Amino acid sequence: MRSLQLLGVLSLLLVAQESLAFKAHDFKTCSQSGFCRRGRALSARAKEAKSSWKSPYSVDPGSITVASDRATFTAGVKSSLYPDIKFGLELRVHDDGVVRVRMDEVGGIRKRYDEAAGWALIAEPTVSKDIKWTSGKKNIRAVYGEKKENEIVVVFEPLKISLLRNGKEQVVLNGQGLLHMEHFRTKTPEVTHTEEPAAQEGEEVIANSETQVVIKAENPRAWFEGDTEDDWWEETFSSWTDSKPKGPESLSLDISFPNHGTIYGIPQHATRLALPTTTGESPVFSDPYRLYNADVFEYLASSPVSIYGSIPVLHAHSVDSTVGIFDAVASETWIDVGRASEKSTETHWISESGILDLFLMPGPTPEDIFRQYSKLTGTPVLPAHWSLGYHQCRWNYVSSDDVRTVQKRFDQDDIPVDVFWLDIEYSEDHKYMIWDEKTFPDPVEMVNDVAALGRKMVVIVDPHLKRTSNYPVYQEASERGLLVKTKSANDEYEGWCWSGSSSWIDFFNPAAWEWWKGVFKTQKSAKGWSWTQSTEAVHIWNDMNEPSVFNGPEITMPKDNIHHGGWEHRDVHNINGMLFSNLTHQAVAARSDTPKRPFVLTRAFYAGSQRFGAMWTGDNLGTWEHMAVNVKMVLSINIAGMSYAGSDVGGFFGNPEPDMLVRWYQVGAFAPFFRAHAHIDTKRREPFLYDQPYKGMMRDMLRLRYSMLPVWYTAFRETTVTGVPVLRPHYVMFPKDPRGFDIDDQYYVGASGLLVKPITAKDVTETTVYLAEDQVYYDYFNHFAYRGATKGKDITVPAALHQIPLFIRGGSIVPTRERPRRSSTSMKNDPFTLRVALGKAGYARGDLYLDDGETYSHQKGQFVWREFIAEKPMKKGKTIRISSKDLGSAKPNEAVDGVTLKTFNPANEFAKSIGDVRVEKIIVLGITTKPTAVRIEGGEDLIWDYTPGVACSDKKEGIASVLTIKDPKVLITKDWAITIQW
Template sequence: MSESTRKTGTSLLRWACVPHALVLYLSILSVLFNSCDTVDRSKFRTCDQSGFCKRQRAVKEGYSKYKVDLSNGQVSSDKVTFSVVNPDGGHKYILQIIAYDGVFRVKFNEESPLHPRYEVEHALLPDLKTTSMQVSKGSDSWTLTIGENAVAQVFGDPLRVDLFSQGKKVAVFNGRSTLKFEHLRQKPDVNEEPKEADDSENDVVESSMWEESFGGNTDSKPRGPESIAADIDFPLTQSLYGLPEHADTFMLKDTTNSDPVRLYNLDVFEYELDNVMALYGAIPYVIAHSPEATVGVLWLNAAETWVDVGVSKGGLVDSIVNLVGGSEENKEGRTRWMSESGIIDTFFFMGPKPADVIRQYGKLTGTTPLPQMWAIGSHQCRWNYNDEDDLLSVDANFDKYDIPYDSIWLDIEYTDGKKYFTWDHHKFPHPVEMINNISSKGRKLVTILDPHIKRESGYFLHEDATNQDLYVKDKNGKIYEGWCWPGSSSYLDFFDPKVRQYWASLFALDKFPSTLDTYIWNDMNEPSVFNGPEVTMPKDMMHYGNWEHRDVHNLYGLMHIMSTFEGLLQRSENRLRPFILTRSHYVGAQRYAAVWTGDNKADWGHLKISIPMCLSLSISGMSHCGADIGGFFHNPDAELMLRWYQTAAFQPFMRNHAHIETKRREPWLFGDQITSMIRSVVRKRYALLPYWYTLFYENEKTGMPPMRPLWLQYPDDVNTFPIQDQYLIGKCF
C-alpha cells in the first residue's frame, strides 16, 4: 500500500466513528434523471394479462367468509391447529400457527387437496427450532403468546389474526376478509354449460382457469385454478419497505392506480426506472416500520406473486408529508398478496425494533457467510476479455496505473462454443498457467457458468445429462428444449438431489481445468429462455418431485447457486470460503452468493436507482449487493464513469462490467485526471476494507447489513423514513 493510500485510510477511519452519521450524499443526483424506456414491455405480462392476478384483484373487502372452529383446536407446546370451513361450498381447510423465537408462522392449506400443493423447501435454514407459547382459549378468539411481548389473537368468524408487539397491534392477517384460496378441482366437461365455480367465492368459470396464452405461448394449466391470496395490514404505519427486486423507490408506493408489485424472476435488460415490473429476483418480504414498533412479514411462496400496496389516499407524497408532520390521519399501511399456486405460509417477525426484525429474519432464512477479503475489494469484468493476452494485459495495466483490484472476470466467450466447464483453447490455450499468473499477485479469476446446457452431440455435460436423466422435462415427459446463448439448450433440474450432486462434482480440478483461485458467476438463472414465455421457462414444465415449474419458478436460481456453493466447498475440501455472484435470487440466496442489480444502463438514472435497489435488498437479507459500474449497456462519459466509481466504492459489492458492444472502459481510458480520481476512490475503498470486513462479520452473526437505511440506525427519527439517497455503512460511517 502506498504512503498516500495509507494516509487517506487513516483519515477516513478517523471520520468513521463520529457520533453523527456521515451521509453518503451524491449532490449531482439531487435532480431526477429519468432514462428513456427501452425495455420491450410487450414481452411481459401485466396483472390484467394474468388470469389469476385479475381474478384475485377483483375480490372485494368482506368477500370471503372463512370460519375457524375454535371449539376444537389442537394444541401442542409450539403449535395450534384449527379446522376452517368456507360456508359457500363447504370446502375445508387447516389453519396452523407455529411459534419461533419472536416469530409467528401462519399456515393455511386445504384439508384434503386433490393433489399435493407445493410448500417451499430450501429457502429456510434446516432444522429450525420452534419455541413454546402460551394459549388462552375464549369463545370468539384464542390468544397465543410468545415470551412477554409477542401476541397473536385468532378470531373465528370470520377468520382473522391480530398480532401485537409490546401491547400494540402491529399487523392484521385477513382483517379485510379478502382471503381467497382456490381449491383444487376436477376440470369440468367441455360440453357442460358455464356455471358458477365450486370454489366458495362464486366466481364464474373462466377459460383462463384451465388454459392461458400469452405472447404466442400456451400454458396448459393441467391442475386448473389454484391461486391464493390474503390481505396483511399494518395499523401503525404506512412506511413499508422490501419486496425486492425492483427499480423503484425504497419506500413502497401505493399501487391502487397501477399494477401490483410483481415478484417473478425474469431476464429484463435496460429495465425501466420507477417501476414495479418484475426483475431478476423475488423476495416476498416486507418490513413495516414506525417509531412505536417494527414488524416484518415473509410470504413464503415461490410461484408468481403480485402484491398490492396501499398507503394514504393522497399517495406517497402525502404519506411523506403526514409522516414528517406527525399527522395521525391515514396511518395504516395495507398489503394484499396474491400467488398463482402453493399454500399460504406467512411469517410475522415481531421485533419490536428494526434490528430485532433483522435478527429474527436472519435466524430463519440465514445470513451471508463472511466473504474472503478479496471478495469485498474491486472487481474488473466485461463481456468479454478476448484472450489470454488481453486478460493479462488488463491485469498488468492495473499495476502500471497503480490501481488496486482483486479479481478479473471472464464472461461466456471463454468457453468452447458456449459449452460450460470447457475452455476455448484457441483463445485461452493455457488456462491454469494464466490463472497462476494472476494469483501470484494475490488476485483471483471469476468465470461464468450458466444453467442452460448446449444440446450438442459429444459435449460431455449434455451427454451426461441426457443419459442420467438430469434435465427439466415438458408436460409429456420429454426433455425440454429452449433457446439461450448456445442456441438450442436444455436446463438442468437442480431440484433433483442427484443433479445438484452431479453439478457440484464438475468443479473438481481434474474436470474443469482451473485452480482453487477460480470462483464463479452464476448468471441467466431466472432461468432465461430466449424463446420462452416472458423470456423464461413455461410454467407447465415438470421438475423433480412431480412439481410444475409454476410452483417453484422463483426458487430455480437458488437451487442453482446452492449446487455451485457445494461444488466449491467440495473442490477445496471445505477449506476455502466460496464466492459466487448470482443474478436470480430468492429467500435464502444470501447464504450462498452476492448479487448485482442486473443489466442496467449507462445513465444517471440507473446510477441513482442503485442506492434504493441495494437498500431494499440489504434489509431483505441480500447484503452483498452492487451495480455494474458505468452501466452494462451503452457507453458512459468520463464524468458518469467517475461518479459511478465514487458511488460503488461505498456499496458492498464493487464491479466494473460492460456489454460486449460497448467501448472498453478500464479506469485508465478516460484521461489522466479521471484516472487519478478513480485511483483515489478505489484506494479509499481498500483503506476501508478492514471496516467492511468487520461489518460483514457482524452481518453473518446478526443479519445487520453493511449498507443500512438511516431509519435502521435511527428508528425514532421519522425524517429518515422516506430517505433513499443517503445511507450508512455500518453504524459509524
C-alpha cells in the same frame, strides 16, 4: 454444414440482441395474468361492497387441537362458498416470538406445493416453551414475551389473525376479507348440444363454435369468485399457451399494518426504498409489485416490474415499532400496496400456487427484525477478503493475452484490482467450462499468471447446457436423468439461450448435487467429467439463472415444465436460481482438501440466497437515473437479508461520459460488491484508458476502497452474526426519526460510523445531507465538523466531481490501511491507521476483525477481533485514554459466522502470523486544546503533531482540530493504551 451452424448462431444472436431493451409486451401485466386479474377483481368487489363484505372463511371451534408443545394449535377451516372443501390451519409461536401461520387444503384431489420454506429455512424453527393458548367462543389467543407484550389472536368467524403489541394491532391477516385459497377441482366436461337449448327464466345461453353451456344467471359464488372461469384451465400470453393441468390454485391474502405507515422490502424492483403505492386515490404505480424472477433487459428506472430475484420479505415501520413478514411462497406473486391513512398500510398478496406459509416477525426494532429473519433463513456468508476488493469485467475479454495486457495496464498505472472476469465468449460455442482453444489456448497458465500477483479470476457458468454430443456436461446430465422435463414428464425440455439449443439441470433433484460438485473438481475423477483446465484461483459467476430462455414465455421456462417430485415449474420458479448458486457455491468450496471460501455471483435469488454469495442488480444502463435507483435497490436488497450486493459500475449498456463514470466509481466504492462491467457493444472503459483528471479520480476512489477494506470486512463479520445489514438506511439507524423514513440516497456502512451520500446527478457541485441527531459529524477528507440537532438537521456540503460526501460520525473509531497496493493480498501485513472521531461527550469506539480471509479456520477460533475505545478516565485532570483490547475472549459466541465458540485463545496461530503488524498512525479529531503530553501508558512519550481547529467549538461548525500520533508502534494483536493530556 458449417454455414448452416453459423446461420443458426447468427439467428440466435439477432433474437437475443432484439431483446436487449425493455419491451413491455415481453412481460405480463396483472391484467394479462389470470390469477392476478382474479385476485384484483376480488379486491374490487370487496371495496365496492364496503361494510357488507364478509370473508367466507371461518374456523371450526370444535376442531381446535393444542399440541403437547403448547406453542402450536391446529384447526379446521371451512368456506361457506364450498362447504365440502376442507382446509387446515396451523399456528405456532417460535422461541424468539415469531409466529408461523400455515393453511393448506385437506383431502383435496391434488397436493399443493408446500416445500418453499424447506429451501429457504436453515432449520426447522424451535417453538416456544412459554406459550399457553386460551380458547373462547369467538377466538383463540396467546400472550407471550418477556413482559407479556405480544399477543396473537385468531378470530373464528370470519377468520382473522392479528398480532398485537401492547394492545395495538401490528399485523392483521384477512382483516379485509380477501383470503381465498382456490381449491383443486375437476374440470367440467364440455357439453356439445345438437340443437340450441331454450333458455329458461333466470338463465342465459353462452355459445361458441364448439360448445353451448347453460349457466345460471345468479351464480351464488359470483359475489366472491366472479361469474366466469377466468383462465382456470388454460392461459395464453402472446404466442405461448400454458396448459394449466391442475386448474386454478392461486392464493389471495390481505395483510394489513394498521399502525405502520411506511413499508420496505420485497425486492427486487427498481424503485424507492420506501415502497410507493399501487392502489388508492393516487397510486404511484398502476400495477402491483411482481415477484417473478425474470431476465428484464434494460429495466426501467422506476417500475414495479419484477426483475431478476424475489425475496418475499417486508418490513413495516413507524416511530413506535418495526414489524415484518416473510411469505414462504415460490410461485409468481403480485403485491398491491395502499395507504389506509398516513399511519396505516394495506397490502394484498396474490400468488399463483402453493400453501399459505407466513412468518410474522414481531420486532419491535429493525435490529430485532433482522435477527428474527436471519434466524429463519440464515445470515450472509462471510466472504473471502479478496472478494471485497475491485472486480474488473466486461463482455468480453477476448483472449488470454487480453487478460494479461489488462492486468499489466492496471499495474503500470498503479490502480488496484483483485479480480479479472470472463464472460460467455471464453467458452467454445458457449459450452461452459470448455475453453475456446483459439483464443484461450493456455487457460491454466493464464490463471496462474493472474494468481502470481495475488489476484483471482471469475468465470461465467450459465445454467443452460448446449445440447450436443461433444459437451460432456450435457451428456452426463442427460444420461443421469438430471434435466428439467417438459409437461409430459418424460422428455427433456429444450429451449434456446446463448448456447443455442439447450437443456437445464434440475437442481431440485438430489441426484444432481454430488454430480455437480464433481464437475468443478480440478483433478480427474472416475465418477464423471471434471474441469481439469481450471485451478482453485477460478471462482464462478452464475448468470441467466432465473432461468432465462430466449424463446420461452416471458423469456423464461414454461410454467407447466416438470421438476423432480412431479412439481410444475410454476410452483418453484422463484427458487430455481437460488438452487443453482447454492450448489455452485458448495462445488467451488469442495474443490480442495482444505476448503476455501468460494466466491459465487448470482443474478437470480430468493430468501436464503444470502448464504451462498453475492448478487448484482443485473443489466442496468449507463444513465444517471439507473445510477440513482441502483443505490436504492442495493439498500433494499440489504435490508432483505442480502448484504453482499452491488450494481454494474458504469452501467452494463451504453457509453457513459467520463464525469458519469467517475460518479459510478464513487457509487461502487461504497457498495458491498464492487465490480465494473460492460456490454460487448460498449467502448472499453477500464480506468487506465482515461485522461487526467478522470483517471486520477477513479484511481483515488479505488485506493479509498482498498484503504477501507478493514471496515468492510469487519462489517461483514457483524452481519454474519446478527443479520443487521452492511448498508444501513436511516430508518435502521434512527428508527424513531420520521424525517429519515423516506431517505434512500445516503446510508451508513455497518457500525463503523461512516455516513456516505453518493452523487448520482450530473454537474453537481454541492448537495444536502441529513444529520438525524445532535452529534458532530466530521468530513472524512478535510475534517470539517458539522453539528447535528436534536430534531434533525440538513447541512449543505461540497460535492465537486472529485468529491464524495463522506463523514465520520462522532463517537466512532475507523481502522484503515493507507498504503497503496496492487491488490488486497499485498496488504495482509500492512500497518493500520486509526481515525478517532470524538463525539460530544469526548468518547469514541470502534472494532476491527481479521482472519486469513480465505479458509474456514476462523470458525475454529483463528482470528483477531479487537475493540478500540477513546474515553475520559474517571479521575481528575484533562486526559483522554485510547486503548485496545481483545473482544474474542469477551464475546466468543458473537465472533464468527454460524459457529458457537465456547472459548477463544487470543494467541491463536493466525494472531501469531500477524504478530508484527502495528498501528502506524492515530488521528484524533475534536480535541479542542493542544495536548501537553502523549505517551504509551506505562511507557515512553510519543511523537505527535497538533493542528488547532478553525472557527470550531463544541457548538460551532468549522474545521476540527487534529492530533496526529506518529508511529506509536503498538501492535494490532496486543492490549495497549495511550494517554493524551493537556
